[in-house]
Amino acid sequence: MKKAFPVYDICALSDHQHDDLLISRFAPYLQKHQNLSLPHKHSFYHVVFFTEGGGTHAIDFKSFPVKPYQIYFMVPGQVHSWSFEGPVDGYIINFSASFFQSFLLRPDYLDNLPFFSGNIDDEVINLSGDSQQATVALFEQLVQESSQTGSLGMDMIKALMLQLFIMVARQSESKNPLPAPNYNYTLLQSFRKLVDMNFSTLRLPKDYAALLYITPNHLNALCNDMLGIPSGEVIRNRVILEAKRLLVNLDMNVAGIADKLNFADNSYFTKFFKKYTGQTPEEFRKHTLSHGH
Numbered sequence: 001m002k003k004a005f006p007v008y009d010i011c012a013l014s015d016h017q018h019d020d021l022l023i024s025r026f027a028p029y030l031q032k033h034q035n036l037s038l039p040h041k042h043s044f045y046h047v048v049f050f051t052e053g054g055g056t057h058a059i060d061f062k063s064f065p066v067k068p069y070q071i072y073f074m075v076p077g078q079v080h081s082w083s084f085e086g087p088v089d090g091y092i093i094n095f096s097a098s099f100f101q102s103f104l105l106r107p108d109y110l111d112n113l114p115f116f117s118g119n120i121d122d123e124v125i126n127l128s129g130d131s132q133q134a135t136v137a138l139f140e141q142l143v144q145e146s147s148q149t150g151s152l153g154m155d156m157i158k159a160l161m162l163q164l165f166i167m168v169a170r171q172s173e174s175k176n177p178l179p180a181p182n183y184n185y186t187l188l189q190s191f192r193k194l195v196d197m198n199f200s201t202l203r204l205p206k207d208y209a210a211l212l213y214i215t216p217n218h219l220n221a222l223c224n225d226m227l228g229i230p231s232g233e234v235i236r237n238r239v240i241l242e243a244k245r246l247l248v249n250l251d252m253n254v255a256g257i258a259d260k261l262n263f264a265d266n267s268y269f270t271k272f273f274k275k276y277t278g279q280t281p282e283e284f285r286k287h288t289l290s291h292g293h
Contacts, residue, residue: 020099021157023146026050026090039081039248039288044096045116046074047164049139053088057081061244061288064124069132071168072124073115079245091139093161103158113169117189118196125172138164187212188226191219191234199238200262205231240276243269247285254281 049071056063059080066084074080076097101107110116115123127135138160145157194208202208209216223231239261246257258269273281
């Protein structure tokens with residue numbers, strides 16, 4: 001059955017059957033996978049560094065202008081699409097969660113990097129002069145290493161990727177210093193992870209407050225203070241995001257999506273979606289699939 005909204009795994013995109021890794025220059029990758037301009041979902045981490053190009057790309061329905069020396073990072077499950085103008089080049093790395101977990105004794109290492117948090121505003125970074133050429137050099141080394149078959153090649157690739165991540169994290173941190181991981185910051189991260197895991201069944205802030213052993217008022221104050229929105233809105237935004245991700249998959253009808261998201265019925269889901277997005281689910285689906293993101 002043809003899917004309008006494919007979910008890609010790495011080996012479907014790779015000539016070498018490395019289920020855990022694909023490294024390539026971007027222009028030939030794009031040439032080979034032109035269908036990837038339509039909204040699609042990845043089951044892996046996805047890093048793209050542009051060295052030339054224009055147009056736009058969208059991550060989870062938020063659009064960004066493509067610029068040379070821009071790097072973006074996506075976590076598994078996110079939806080994205082491209083609308084390029086003129087020639088585009090750069091580099092791409094796709095890798096599985098297990099690829100990195102097996103390398104470090106800290107399996108959650110990637111979760112603690114700002115651009116792999118799943119927060120879209122942290123995922124697109126325009127690199128400054130100092131780090132542009134250093135980043136190109138690292139990607140060139142990655143392309144070289146991935147074409148060799150030596151026994152230590154994979155470890156070298158992981159070491160180079162780690163270097164790349166740390167370098168970009170340092171730059172993004174120098175522009176937007178992260179708060180020191182204090183109690184409130186850790187609590188907020190825990191809340192977001194719990195919402196990610198339970199948003200379809202737990203909809204009330206008090207449910208999450210109980211899981212975190214704090215009061216609903218404390219949770220609300222924390223979200224207002226650190227995110228500028230109440231805790232109920234964090235949960236609602238996650239439900240809306242999942243609804244949007246499911247709506248660009250034509251294999252599911254709106255009633256099926258309402259059911260999957262645990263709405264009592266289709267009309268309640270439609271009212272909820274329209275209230276917070278300004279469009280009915282059908283209008284959103286039609287607009288997104290005709291505009292590419």
